[in-house]
Amino acid sequence: MRETWIVGAATNRFGRMAESAREAAARVALAAIDRAGLAPQDIDHTFVSNAFGMAEHQGHLGPLLNTALGIPEVPSCTIESACSSSSAGLHEAFVHVAGGFADAVLVVGAEKLSHLDTVTATGYFATGADFPFEARNGATFPGLYATLASAYRRVFPLPDETLAAVAIKNHANAALNPHAHFQKEISLETYLNSPIVASPFRLYDCCPFSDGASAVVVAAKEFLRRPPTTPLVVAASVRTGSIVDMHDRTDLLGLPASRRAGELAFRAAGLTPKEIDFLEVHDCFTLAELLALEDLGFYPRGAAGAATREGETARKGRLPVNPSGGLKAKGHPVSATGVAQVVEVFEQMNGTAGARAVPRSETALTHNVGATGGSCSVHIFRRG
Amino acid sequence: MTAPEGHSIADYLKGYTDLGRLRGFACGCGFRTATWVLACPRCGSRDLTDVDLSGRGTIVACSVQHVPSDEFLNEAPYAYVVVELAEGGRITGWVAGVADPADLPLGAAVHFHPGYKPGVQFVQD
Ligand SMILES: [Zn+2]
Numbered sequence: 001m002r003e004t005w006i007v008g009a010a011t012n013r014f015g016r017m018a019e020s021a022r023e024a025a026a027r028v029a030l031a032a033i034d035r036a037g038l039a040p041q042d043i044d045h046t047f048v049s050n051a052f053g054m055a056e057h058q059g060h061l062g063p064l065l066n067t068a069l070g071i072p073e074v075p076s077c078t079i080e081s082a083c084s085s086s087s088a089g090l091h092e093a094f095v096h097v098a099g100g101f102a103d104a105v106l107v108v109g110a111e112k113l114s115h116l117d118t119v120t121a122t123g124y125f126a127t128g129a130d131f132p133f134e135a136r137n138g139a140t141f142p143g144l145y146a147t148l149a150s151a152y153r154r155v156f157p158l159p160d161e162t163l164a165a166v167a168i169k170n171h172a173n174a175a176l177n178p179h180a181h182f183q184k185e186i187s188l189e190t191y192l193n194s195p196i197v198a199s200p201f202r203l204y205d206c207c208p209f210s211d212g213a214s215a216v217v218v219a220a221k222e223f224l225r226r227p228p229t230t231p232l233v234v235a236a237s238v239r240t241g242s243i244v245d246m247h248d249r250t251d252l253l254g255l256p257a258s259r260r261a262g263e264l265a266f267r268a269a270g271l272t273p274k275e276i277d278f279l280e281v282h283d284c285f286t287l288a289e290l291l292a293l294e295d296l297g298f299y300p301r302g303a304a305g306a307a308t309r310e311g312e313t314a315r316k317g318r319l320p321v322n323p324s325g326g327l328k329a330k331g332h333p334v335s336a337t338g339v340a341q342v343v344e345v346f347e348q349m350n351g352t353a354g355a356r357a358v359p360r361s362e363t364a365l366t367h368n369v370g371a372t373g374g375s376c377s378v379h380i381f382r383r384g
Numbered sequence: 385m386t387a388p389e390g391h392s393i394a395d396y397l398k399g400y401t402d403l404g405r406l407r408g409f410a411c412g413c414g415f416r417t418a419t420w421v422l423a424c425p426r427c428g429s430r431d432l433t434d435v436d437l438s439g440r441g442t443i444v445a446c447s448v449q450h451v452p453s454d455e456f457l458n459e460a461p462y463a464y465v466v467v468e469l470a471e472g473g474r475i476t477g478w479v480a481g482v483a484d485p486a487d488l489p490l491g492a493a494v495h496f497h498p499g500y501k502p503g504v505q506f507v508q509d
Binding site: 198 | 396
């Protein structure tokens with residue numbers, strides 16, 4: 001296997017895009033290629049994700065993107081894995097480069113949903129679950145994670161103030177991130193006064209519907225002599241799957257796909273959770289961040305909530321979690337999210353994260369879940 | 385070994401919307417589900433039995449929905465539930481008219497209320 005690097009990264013401001021996902025994807029792709037010190041002509045393959053492209057009546061985004069970049073002959077394909085689409089694309093890029101099938105690969109994720117009303121957007125999100133056996137029975141995306149909260153609450157303490165601590169922390173981080181959807185801190189009072197969406201989740205437990213686009217360039221070490229930025233070594237790139245339907249899983253106290261992905265990634269990287277300096281995890285809902293920390297082995301079951309309330313996962317804490325603001329506050333443009341997590345790792349390791357810089361950034365882990373855990377990606381990075 | 389001649393997803397939907405029965409699959413390993421499969425997701429066996437599900441069970445997970453998708457616009461607030469069936473296996477559905485989660489605690493006994501649309505509706509015993 002060849003040593004594989006992330007050599008360039010770029011994102012736009014998440015929130016509401018005036019332009020289409022297609023235009024935003026091309027803009028961030030070019031910015032990531034420029035930052036890598038490469039030209040579009042160096043790209044051997046493009047993986048693009050745009051899970052809800054049909055909301056813009058556009059499929060087959062890859063060749064449109066490559067054409068806009070002046071490289072129409074470069075092969076491409078669309079990778080769809082719900083909310084973990086672009087981290088699945090990153091895994092494919094890793095496989096291509098590490099396996100010697102490509103020297104440089106472009107990975108892009110883009111999404112635009114802001115032109116839809118809430119009910120229609122909620123319907124799009126529910127398509128990541130099992131439509132006839134979950135969504136058709138009344139499940140919404142928040143509702144599915146909320147049922148996990150009800151099961152968790154039966155076994156471990158999960159007061160509202162614990163869920164609030166995740167939201168307050170991630171909003172504080174996003175307030176320092178110029179690319180975040182929400183750039184404002186929230187108080188416990190604001191959290192508690194927000195309306196219930198799917199009990200026990202309030203509005204401030206939920207990630208927003210965001211537009212956005214993010215891109216990274218993956219390249220073989222031997223392909224680049226002197227990249228203009230510090231490259232990230234991809235120490236592990238792991239994908240896992242599990243039963244989609246929550247009711248068919250034996251354990252509702254976490255996501256089996258996350259657990260397995262964490263184990264495999266630490267084994268591949270030859271590292272342990274103690275050796276990871278900071279994380280970007282899939283916090284589509286506040287509870288999801290706690291489950292991720294436990295599933296990935298950073299905390300024992302039931303212990304992540306108390307650690308969060310004690311500040312361990314704050315930006316300057318022992319283990320900074322979601323310094324970008326996470327899906328919760330940076331925003332969750334579904335197909336952009338997986339790559340956006342890696343953009344944050346890139347900025348932190350390159351010393352360009354500004355006011356939200358974490359104390360140590362030699363190693364990092366990203367964790368990206370497809371819908372309610374039918375698919376999962378875990379990547380581990382170390383400074384090159 | 386060929387795939388079993390089980391019911392289709394359309395059969396499943398017609399079962400609860402028109403015929404008033406819940407169809408499912410049972411495996412020799414003990415796994416039982418309403419979800420459409422050709423092999424057991426737990427043990428991989430293709431030796432599945434096409435079964436009627438009792439529709440009687442208890443709530444194992446629940447969330448009251450206030451922001452529904454379009455099919456449930458007229459139903460909110462309601463409870464989305466995961467039900468552990470009396471004979472084993474789990475299924476999802478919803479319970480009408482629940483605004484406070486305390487009104488439908490985990491462990492509450494429910495049964496399938498056939499014929500109502502949309503989705504699989506349960507009512508508390
Ligand atoms: Zn079985």
